[in-house]
Amino acid sequence: MSRPLAAGERVLMLDSKKRRYLVTLEEGGEFHTHSGFVPHDDIIGGPEGVRVTSTRGSRYLVVRPTLAEFVLKMPRGAQVIYPKDLGPILMLADVFPGARILESGVGSGALSMALLRAGALVTGYELRSDFANRARRNVETFLGPEALERYDVQERDCYEGIDERDVDRVILDLPEPWQVVPHAAEALAPGGILVAYTPSITQASQLREALEKSDFDMAATVEVLHRGWHIEGQAVRPDHRMVGHTGFLTHARLVGA
Template identity: 65%
Template structure:
């Protein structure tokens, strides 16, 4: 088994992404122009945002209210907001392919990610899924093979959800195919996988995933999903289901109402299942009278 190297929360001076009150130095903000184009900026004193519309000083945005409108030197306007997690996911630096918001929401529901839940995630990629689960209140342990991905995920998470959530996040450099180390509590409540061969993890789930726990795999290919389902069945996991999520927006302009010509269709299949209890259970024999009525 590979020797784990743990990355704790990064300390890069990134400010907590506030949720209320005026915009602060170090916050990420979203600038939106009159054509709904979006630009992500980190507020820094004495710096400017430059675009086709002319410069806009960060100092004018620091201390402003979210939703306020500001003019550039050319007289064009930008509206400033705090970005949503979805905005940050689309704009975050990445090495690996990011899991997009249309799948992040369903993953949180299917895996039942909630406050206090202990999650093993492998691999962490750019940290988009990690950030979503941390924001939902989970404690996340990540397994990642590449050091550059692990460091980028830690930084993206800190910028997306702030230091309190980042304190519940660790990333270990290790191969989940070789095994799973149990946390202090004796097991994980959830195992979430974004790997080429998630079926290789299934033999390690017994003992690592608590009874009643949920495993979920994100797989681009249906053949990956099929092989994962086969491994789940052989290992005795139950309630397995595979689905995909399609995202189609609509044009709504007065009387012109129709689906948009483009949509975000297939990205990946989501397969989830539950771990049954390993405890021996002795059921009382059925009553003879009940059997007779059933036979009749």
Template identity: 45%
Template sequence: MSATGSELRRGPFAEGERVQLTDSKGRLHTITLAPGKQFHTHRGYLQHDDLIGSPDGSTVTNTAGFQYLALRPLLADYVMSMPRGAAVVYPKDAGQIVTMADIFPGAVVVEAGVGSGALSMSLLRAVGESGRLHSFERREDFADIAMANARAYFGTDHPAWTVTVGDLVESLPGHVEPGSVDRVVLDMLAPWECLDVVGQALTPGGVLICYVATATQLSKVAEAMRDAGEWTEPSAWESLVRGWHLEGLAVRPQHRMHGHTGFLITTRRLAPGVTPPLRKRRPGKGYDDVASGADADPGVPEALPGASAEEWTPEAIGERVPSDKRVRKVRRSVTG
């Protein structure tokens, strides 16, 4: 039995496939092949029929004599060009999550915060048909967009994937048995609110990895993990990717780079009743200490460290929030 979607990754181009076109200046265009259709630019057009049936890695010439290189988009290319409602987890972070959380074939994984489905597709590729991915998303429109994107990439609904519209804390206990989950991936505003229910679902030694956008979120979830007493000492990092310009003797870093997109923080579930070793160094003051006024600096406003649950919104942490009109438009375009 072949892996889901593997037949779409090889062989000649077929009707309904996405193809990535690269022009002589390195500009990328993604099209979906359909008989009789044309791809137009200000420099002429080309026929989709000239690509259907051609092997991957072919070139095609448009009516003005300009050549394009035609390739199947890799997963990293696909997620950056697919329709999106919410912002996507960039490939550089998705790769870190799959590796550092040790997502393995056959694993039972819980994901919260589906967004547009970019990370879900990487997780599905990692767990395979023998694993399970339970994804939870509060917004039905985001869930619809994510499932449509994954369906377009794999060619069908992935058999290992279950998407639930609802809150993770309320829904997770009804979907998994206690201690049956191998890995949990949280991409949400306030992951510290889910530590109790996630801890009950994870098997001893299971990995929890959280993706957060700001240093305030990072600090909040790290202190919550320590206070819970059920987790190993958390580790946190971010990845920065800088490409290089390669042309003759002009070999140098590119002027633009993929800078900060988010922080990753990971920890592992301790066995029941186990107390983590005492820290050798005293941690910095947590949010609760500062908010309560204990040894607080009178020059620091209390509202920032002690932010209430209502203040943890996408706008408050500087995220660009898509308008409802734009999300409805994307949802219609991918679900028909």
């Protein structure tokens, strides 16, 4: 069932060069660029996919942003985990509706939104109050206030321990995830999965060493590369630019001694 675009919603506006702008619709509001402005009232009440024209004749396509698009445009302080890694994390962690997940290093909430969208119950540990507050706002903006009922962000240090017990998954975006390995072993239920995102291979290597000395097994580390293709008639080639390295994903399962 189609829903008209409404005041208070965030929409993605694409110009003729496919540049993207994330806009919050307001009654009486205006979207301004060097190409003129578009009254928000020209958009509000219209269908998703509506095309509008600025005062200087520029055309814009208006759609609701996907999670991947919102993550790249949303307000943030910490560097987000990119969409190319969010999807694999959901699969490597085997996230399912109702899964109890401990996430540490919440940042701006990109991973939190992916986990909550998949139906998980998320407890987040975040050291910085400004990051914690921004993550809550981003979650509420994209998923709605009801998502906050499944999202508990605590301002605390995961290196010092995890209070939760029998969680299904522990997912880390921290500089030194190896410090969390013994705490994760206590927090996870048998068979639970740990996943860690690390920008450098030396971080991943040190994590793997810690996992080898623990009750975790089945450890593996992967890197996800994303290359688009230019397709225009018979002109077909890889894009000149690609999203190459962002980080390494290490995962392991708690199996006991």
